[in-house]
Amino acid sequence: xxxxxxxxxxxxxxxxxxxxxxxxxxxxxxxxxxxxxxxxxxxxxxxxxxxxxxxxxxxxxxxxxxxxxxxxxxxxxxxxxxxxxxxxxxxxxxxxxxxxxxxxxxxxxxxxxxxxxxxxxxxxxxxxxxxxxxxxxxxxxxxxxxxxxxxxxxxxxxxxxxxxxxxxxxxxxxxxxxxxxxxxxxxxxxxxxxxxxxxxxxxxxxxxxxxxxxxxxxxxxxxxxxxxxxxxxxxxxxxxxxxxxxxxxxxxxxxxxxxxxxxxxxxxxxxxxxxxxxxxxxxxxxxxxxxxxxxxxxxxxxxxxxxxxxxxxxxxxxxxxxxxxxxxx
Amino acid sequence: xxxxxxxxxxxxxxxxxxxxxxxxxxxxxxxxxxxxxxxxxxxxxxxxxxxxxxxxxxxxxxxxxxxxxxxxxxxxxxxxxxxxxxxxxxxxxxxxxxxxxxxxxxxxxxxxxxxxxxxxxxxxxxxxxxxxxxxxxxxxxxxxxxxxxxxxxxxxxxxxxxxxxxxxxxxxxxxxxxxxxxxxxxxxxxxxxxxxxxxxxxxxxxxxxxxxxxxxxxxxxxxxxxxxxxxxxxxxxxxxxxxxxxxxxxxxxxxxxxxxxxxxxxxxxxxxxxxxxxxxxxxxxxxxxxxxxxxxxx
Ligand SMILES: Nc1ncnc2c1ncn2[C@@H]1O[C@H](COP(=O)(O)OP(=O)(O)OP(=O)(O)O)[C@@H](O)[C@H]1O
Ligand code: SF4
Ligand SMILES: [Mg+2]
Numbered sequence: 319x320x321x322x323x324x325x326x327x328x329x330x331x332x333x334x335x336x337x338x339x340x341x342x343x344x345x346x347x348x349x350x351x352x353x354x355x356x357x358x359x360x361x362x363x364x365x366x367x368x369x370x371x372x373x374x375x376x377x378x379x380x381x382x383x384x385x386x387x388x389x390x391x392x393x394x395x396x397x398x399x400x401x402x403x404x405x406x407x408x409x410x411x412x413x414x415x416x417x418x419x420x421x422x423x424x425x426x427x428x429x430x431x432x433x434x435x436x437x438x439x440x441x442x443x444x445x446x447x448x449x450x451x452x453x454x455x456x457x458x459x460x461x462x463x464x465x466x467x468x469x470x471x472x473x474x475x476x477x478x479x480x481x482x483x484x485x486x487x488x489x490x491x492x493x494x495x496x497x498x499x500x501x502x503x504x505x506x507x508x509x510x511x512x513x514x515x516x517x518x519x520x521x522x523x524x525x526x527x528x529x530x531x532x533x534x535x536x537x538x539x540x541x542x543x544x545x546x547x548x549x550x551x552x553x554x555x556x557x558x559x560x561x562x563x564x565x566x567x568x569x570x571x572x573x574x575x576x577x578x579x580x581x582x583x584x585x586x587x588x589x590x591x592x593x594x595x596x597x598x599x600x601x602x603x604x605x606x607x608x609x610x611x612x613x614x615x616x617x618x619x620x621x622x623x624x625x626x627x628x629x630x631x632x633x634x635x636x637x638x639x640x641x642x643x644x645x646x647x
Numbered sequence: 648x649x650x651x652x653x654x655x656x657x658x659x660x661x662x663x664x665x666x667x668x669x670x671x672x673x674x675x676x677x678x679x680x681x682x683x684x685x686x687x688x689x690x691x692x693x694x695x696x697x698x699x700x701x702x703x704x705x706x707x708x709x710x711x712x713x714x715x716x717x718x719x720x721x722x723x724x725x726x727x728x729x730x731x732x733x734x735x736x737x738x739x740x741x742x743x744x745x746x747x748x749x750x751x752x753x754x755x756x757x758x759x760x761x762x763x764x765x766x767x768x769x770x771x772x773x774x775x776x777x778x779x780x781x782x783x784x785x786x787x788x789x790x791x792x793x794x795x796x797x798x799x800x801x802x803x804x805x806x807x808x809x810x811x812x813x814x815x816x817x818x819x820x821x822x823x824x825x826x827x828x829x830x831x832x833x834x835x836x837x838x839x840x841x842x843x844x845x846x847x848x849x850x851x852x853x854x855x856x857x858x859x860x861x862x863x864x865x866x867x868x869x870x871x872x873x874x875x876x877x878x879x880x881x882x883x884x885x886x887x888x889x890x891x892x893x894x895x896x897x898x899x900x901x902x903x904x905x906x907x908x909x910x911x912x913x914x915x916x917x918x919x920x921x922x923x924x925x926x927x928x929x930x931x932x933x934x935x936x937x938x939x940x941x942x943x944x945x
Contacts, residue, residue, distance in 0.1 A: 376846055409848035416847075421840040426862045426938060436848040469938040485848065 322333055322390075323525045324350040324373070328389035331368050331377060331549075338525045338597035341367040344549035344604075346387070347623070350542070352492070355519065355526040357536035357557075359572070360546030363593045366529045367402055367417075369546070373527075374414055375404050391493065406598065410440040413486035417480035423470035429456070429481045430466025433488055459514060476507035479543040483515060490522055497529045502554040510515070512539065522612040537561065542629075545569050548604035565632040567609050597599045613641050649923050653916055660915050661702050664908040670694075671718050671906040692718075705912070714916070716908035717902075724913035728895055732917070734804050735894030738877040738887070741810050742817030747872060749822040751865075754829025758864075761834060769826065776823025785816040785889035802891035805847070813890040817883060821875045828871045832864040839863075866937050873929030877922040879931060 331343035342365045358366050371377045372384055375396060389396040391412065396404065416422045424432060433452035437443060443451065453463035459480040464564050470478055479499060486494055496515065500508040516539060519526050528539055536543055536557070543560045545553040545568065553566040564570050591608035594600050600607055606616040616635055624637040636643045650796035672688040673680065689695050692703065708715065714724045757769045792812060800809040836842065837860050845859040847853075884896035891897070895914055902910035934940045 321891055376843060405849045405851060407849070408846070409850075414847045416844060418840060422844045424841040424845065424859055424863070426866075426936070432844075435845075435850065439849050471939045481800070482844070485844070612749055 320568070321351050323348050323352045323354075324348070324527075325388075325390040326369075326373070327388040327390070329372060329389065330385040331365070331372050332383055332385055333368075333381040334383060335381050340596045341382075341599055342382075342549055342596060343372065344599070346546075346549065346551055348551055348554070350493070350525055352525065353523045353525055354542060355528060355540045357540035357543040358527055358529045358546060359531065359533070359536060359543060361593050362531075363596060364546040365596075366546055367497055368404065368549075370414060370527065370529060373493075373495060374408055374412060375399075376408075376414075388620050399502060409436040409486075409645040410489045410573070411491050412493045412495065413491040414491070415479075415482050415494065415496040415499045418476055418502045419446050419482050420502065422482055423478055425470055428467050428469055433466075433481065433484050436485060437488050446595055451488070452484075455488050456481070458487075458518070459484045467610050474507075475503055476511060479503060479507075480514065483511070483518070487518055487522065487524070491524060493525045493527070494519070495527045495529070498531065499528075500535070501531070515539075542617075545572070548596070549597055550604070550633065552605070552633045553631065555626075559627070559630045563626075563630075565626055565630070565637060566605075566634050567611050567636075568605050603633075611636060611641070611643050615641060649920065652923075653919055656915055656919055657706070657709075657912055658702065660912055661705065661908065662698070664903075664906065664911060665698050665701070669906040671908065673876075674905050675718055709916075714913050717910045718907045719905050719910075724909045725917070727898060727910055728913050728917045731893060731895045731898045734892060735880060735883055735896060736894055737804075737889070738810065738813055738817060738883055738894060739876065741814035742875050742879055742883075743821065743872070745814050745818035746821035746825050746875070749818075750825025751829050751868070754826045754868075755833055755856065755861065757826070758830045758833035758837065766830075770831075773823040773826045776819050779819065781816055781820065782885045782889050784819060785813070785886055788812045788816060789889070791833070802889075804893050809890075813886050813892055816889070817879060817886045821879065824875060825868065825872060828868050829864065833860060836860045836864040862936065866933065869932055869936060870929060873925055873932070877925045880925065881918040898903050924944050 322468065326346055326348040329346040330341075331341050333340035333342055344365075346365070346369060347367075348356070355359055358369070359367055368377060368382070371382075372391055372452075373391070373396065375384070377384060384397060387397070391407070396407070399407070423429065430449055430452050434445070434448040437451050438445060438448035441448070441451075449466070453466055456463050456466055461477060465473075470481070483499075485542075486496075498528075499515065500511050500644050503511060512535060515526075518524070528535070530536060540557055542554070542556055544551045545560075545566065547568050553560065553564070553569045555565075560569065561573075564573055594604055594607065600617070602615075602617045602619055603609070603612070603621050606612040609616065613635075619635060619640065621633040621635045621638060623631050623633055625631055626637065635641050670685070670689075672685050672692065672694060676685055676688060693701060696704075705715070716723055717727055720727065753769055755767045760766050789801045789812065792799045799812055801812070803809055837856075842855060843860055845855050849861065881896075883892070883894060884900060886892065887894045887896035888900050895917065899911055899914040901907075902914065
């Protein structure tokens with residue numbers, strides 16, 4: 319068995335709409351080791367959610383379509399599985415937590431039913447046994463088991479997200495994808511929910527992809543970080559490497575001038591200029607219209623992956639030795 | 648709420664009956680009755696009093712529970728209405744069941760295959776169904792199935808076969824409305840996040856639709872069904888007339904022709920009450936479907 323629980327190779331995902339083809343993910347590469355937590359960061363529209371949905375093969379179709387690439391999970395290419403085989407993986411070996419707990423629970427089913435459902439499907443338990451397990455899951459996320467018969471509207475936002483976490487972890491998945499799991503919550507609740515997720519991840523030894531805008535959360539939670547821009551991972555490194563020694567001009571911009579694990583890290587700093595129009599991406603390096611180091615060649619030549627050191631990769635012509643940086647990076 | 652509505656409605660109906668031509672006394676006694684006899688009857692029935700006096704007298708009696716007797720049969724009006732109601736209920740229920748049995752499944756299928764050929768055909772048919780006048784559809788069905796093919800009776804309440812054509816006539820428009828409503832509600836629901844959550848759990852697509860989406864999608868549909876049932880009960884007038892169906896609607900039409908004001912009023916009041924009861928039942932059903940409402944009542 320390979321070390322990697324997940325390997326994504328050259329993934330391309332498009333949304334085919336009336337306004338044009340949205341190139342949401344463009345040749346994305348990413349690996350994740352067992353039990354590891356990867357932070358996936360990037361501005362809105364970078365393709366983070368689309369990448370996550372692709373792993374579960376739940377990109378809404380139409381308009382979305384996985385054009386090409388490979389997603390190896392546990393050695394199997396998910397994109398080659400039948401829908402039936404894929405269903406036995408969803409909620410079982412790979413689970414996903416969505417951004418908004420207010421809308422991710424079914425308003426007409428009790429939370430107990432909603433947790434038990436996945437257990438019943440994947441573990442071949444009877445309805446009663448599944449419900450008993452659901453009660454245990456509720457307690458695990460800090461909700462009294464008696465509340466299993468309640469409906470989502472009877473819970474607060476933070477409690478709902480706990481229920482969502484219980485659903486996701488019910489079958490002890492080996493990969494958990496959390497798409498901005500705390501963005502919709504109050505700050506104090508955020509901390510509690512994150513703490514819960516970190517504890518459970520350790521307890522179950524679950525690998526995790528954590529999608530977030532919040533570099534503070536990344537610093538507290540992740541082992542590895544992948545920075546996405548215009549549907550590509552443009553820098554990939556360990557937490558220390560990235561925070562101590564960011565390389566890509568975009569990443570450097572994200573951290574502001576003094577990135578450091580010791581300093582208070584804030585939310586992603588806005589970078590001048592806008593995210594490119596995904597229906598009409600710039601040629602060459604997609605970051606060139608906003609890059610202060612950009613030179614003419616950046617408009618034509620697409621950067622390839624350069625290894626800075628073991629486990630630290632970046633896509634920028636500076637590190638390919640093609641151009642010189644304007645100041646020392 | 649019901650009382651002011653009924654007062655308003657009866658006032659309007661009373662005015663219309665009063666100010667349209669036709670003399671109940673003359674109709675009761677026949678065209679050739681001697682003038683003094685007619686005049687005597689008019690005096691007896693209070694028909695010579697001013698409009699407002701007549702209306703208030705009606706209202707006063709009605710509040711005491713006395714709605715008067717039919718001018719033509721001399722029986723208490725509600726006996727007349729009640730004796731006709733089972734036929735109306737039977738027809739409306741049949742029409743509604745037909746509409747639900749067609750509308751909900753087709754609406755679901757159409758929504759799950761949005762923009763497919765099947766969906767387009769359904770939507771065109773639904774448009775036709777909504778815009779087709781009842782009486783016209785009824786006449787066409789009679790022409791085809793009764794006159795031409797001789798398969799089904801063209802009128803009256805004479806067993807199951809006689810129910811088929813009027814139920815289709817009545818149910819078509821409602822089926823079209825339910826289809827559209829189910830489709831749009833379903834389309835709305837399957838875009839929701841909780842449907843994505845269900846899929847992410849590994850729930851099979853069939854179950855996603857039938858368990859997760861349907862119950863949510865049906866909540867607004869039930870309201871529409873309830874309203875439509877109310878309309879069917881009250882609005883079967885044309886269909887009952889076309890098919891000589893012995894229901895309340897036809898009773899009302901006959902009463903209007905004969906200037907039998909008490910029967911017309913009783914029919915209208917009865918329909919209003921039935922309509923309200925149906926709405927109440929829908930509210931109860933609604934709470935049953937939607938736990939968010941149920942817990943408000945606790
Ligand atoms: N259903 C859809 N139809 C059309 N375009 C879509 C759809 N979903 C996403 N997109 C587009 O694909 C691109 C990537 O979207 P995605 O949601 O993956 O970004 P994201 O990185 O998750 O952003 P955010 O931080 O806002 O969640 C965006 O340009 C978005 O507008
Ligand atoms: S390749 Fe050129 S434009 Fe792109 S990030 Fe590097 S320097 Fe900037
Ligand atoms: Mg997103």
